Amino acid sequence: MSNKTNDRAPSTDLVPVKFSRLARRGVLLGLSAAQLVTLGIAAVTLVGAFYAGGGVLIAYSAPVWLLAIALTWLPVVGRPAVEWVPIVGWWIWRATGGQLLYRRRVVAPRPAGTLALPGDQARLREYTDPETGAGMIHDPAAATLTAIIEVTHPAFVLLDPGEQNRRVSAWGRVLATVCRSGRIATLQVLERTLPDSGTGLAEWWHSHGTDDGSWTATTYAELIDRAGPAGERHTTTVSLALDMKAAGRQIRTAGGGIRGAAAVLRQEMATLTTALRSADLTPSGWLPPGDVAVILRSAYDPAIAATLHRHGDLGRDLATAGPVAVTETWGRLRTDSAHHAVLWISEWPRSLVYPGFLAPVLLSTGIQRSFSLLCTPMRSDQAARDIRKKKVEYISDAAQRAKIGQIEDAAQTAEYTDVLQQEADLTAGHGVLRYTGLIAVSAPTVLELDSAVAAIAQAAIQASCETRPLVGQQARAFTAAALPLCRRI
Known part of the structure; x- marks a missing residue:
């Protein structure tokens, strides 16, 4: 799935957007x-x-x-x-x-510097940047180095159309910046819902309330105590993965090794932070290892998320942030305190939609889920070669169908039109990205999980999207959908 970045001048009118279709053309005759x-x-x-x-x-x-x-x-x-x-x-x-089974070895701890994660995530290494204090995750097999930043933003759906269009254009410039770098392997946007500990409401009441012992103040304080933990909070992170192979020359210039890679990644981090601020997003700083550990622990053990949020000094060790037990089945994943199921957005909207089309999914209440958008930027030369290859394949396939008298259908024509549009956008100077959308749904029991998955699938239909469960690969899909580590599937 690919879509161009939009860095044109903003307009006061809300402009609909259109995604490229998922290519279903085969090698020969479909x-x-x-x-x-x-x-x-x-x-x-x-x-x-x-x-x-x-x-x-x-x-x-x-x-x-x-x-x-x-x-x-x-x-x-x-x-x-x-x-x-x-x-x-x-x-x-x-x-x-x-x-399919993972059980943590308590007696034999993992080597220092490694993450206590199951599966192929066990090879990941942690590195603390001495200048920014950011916790960086190194994948020696994929040759990537990842940093994570938390971002806050106003409610997009509550903005007027002109402001929405301006913010969409600004976000397009952020993506265009990533595309032009040539050293970024993946950009991941992760939006999560977690149980609220009630800390925010309690702090607001402590700062703005009047606790004079009256019946009104007492009743209001009791309502805050009860409503806070029963609510939910939304958090958004942006993860940036450096391609250490593509940046090999710059890494050697910076000293080589993981320190050189961290120095190159710091340059990309500074560029992304500036771009985010210009897009009216508020980055709260690159996450240190302790905050990364809390995110990992909350993903595998959602029941402890509110406690970790309430007590900021707990669960901040990456060496113990992973799950205690994981059991994978054909269509689900069982971790410490929850059952999970991962859905893949197999079809983005085929018709023109407005930028807030994902609101039914992102604003669904009463469902604990993680929405992950993996953006893989393509260099201009690589994108041009890929487009030329697709054009040749489409033309050759059409000639073969004409020889045997097979009729050209509308889906094939629409896919070829998308390729031509991507070529025009690339010629105009826009960046090309490959999008992968994943939704990880979590619940305490299997029955609640099935109900939540059905609700999310229905919300995706309202958003003009099609979802499919990633059966047979739920463990890998969960790490890509629920963890901000720029993992691919």
């Missing part, structure tokens, strides 16, 4: 590479049996070519059956190897 492989196996088996012995061998080989044909064209939950083969195979491999 068939993917996996479908072509299975279809080729069926053809070779059938032709070989025909020339080798005729009818008897065709009957004997029928299970092979019939299975291959079924895998090619038989749909399973909206996808060809062959596309489920690697997912199911990897799931069986992990299940037989005991990789």
Whole structure:
């Protein structure tokens, strides 16, 4: 999924936007590479049996070519059956190897500097920047270094249309800045809902209230004590991941190693902070390791989130911030105090929508969820090559369909139009981003989780989006959707 950044001059009118369609074109005649492989196996088996012995061998080989044909064209939950083969195979491999269960080893602690996270997140390393105090997460396998900043902002839906359009244009300039850098691997925007500890209301009452012992003051204080912990709070973080391979020369110039990478990342952090402020967003500073630990602990153990928020000195050690136990099933994830399910936004709005189209999802009440938007910037030369490749593939595919008399449908025409629009936007100087939207829904019980997932799916429909559960990969999907670590899936 891709969309251009918009850095044109703001207007007083609210301008609708349109996302590119999810490309469904295959390698040849709408068939993917996996479908072509299975279809080729069926053809070779059938032709070989025909020339080798005729009818008897065709009957004997029928299970092979019939299975291959079924895998090619038989749909399973909206996808060809062959596309489920690697997912199911990897799931069986992990299940037989005991990789679906994680239990923390309390007696044997993890090495210093590592994060106590399950799965492939166990390779992550922490590094504290000596100049900014920011907690940076290093992924040695992906060669990335990530920093996280918390951002506050006014309610977008309450602004007038002119102000909304101005803020959208300003956010487009932020994304354009990220695209032009050439050293950013991923930009992640994570919006979470957490149980409110009531600290904000209590502080407001302590500062503005009049506790004179009267019946009114006593009743109001009791209402605050009861309503505060029962509410929910929203937090937004922006994570920036440095591509250490793309920035290799600058890292060596800065001294090399993790310190050189941190110095290069600090430059990108300063640029992003300036861009955020120009977009009327209020960054609260780059998070130190303690705040990162609280976010990780709250994601795996939501029941403790209010306590951690109320007592600022608890749970601030990255070495113990991970879960105690994780159990992954085909469609869910069970952690310390909650069940989780991750949904993928498989289709963004196909028609023109206004910038606040995600309001039904983001403003849903009574549901604990994390909305993660992973933005992968593409360099101008890389985006130009990708667009040229897509154009050649579309034109070649159209020529093949014309030869066999297959009719061009509207979906294929719309996808080609999107490619041409991306080329025009790139020529005009805009940046190109690939968007991935994930929603992690959490609940104390399975029944509550199913109800919350259904409500979020319905809210996504109201937002003109389509969601699909990421079955068979819930553990990896949860780390990408609920943790601000710029993880990909």
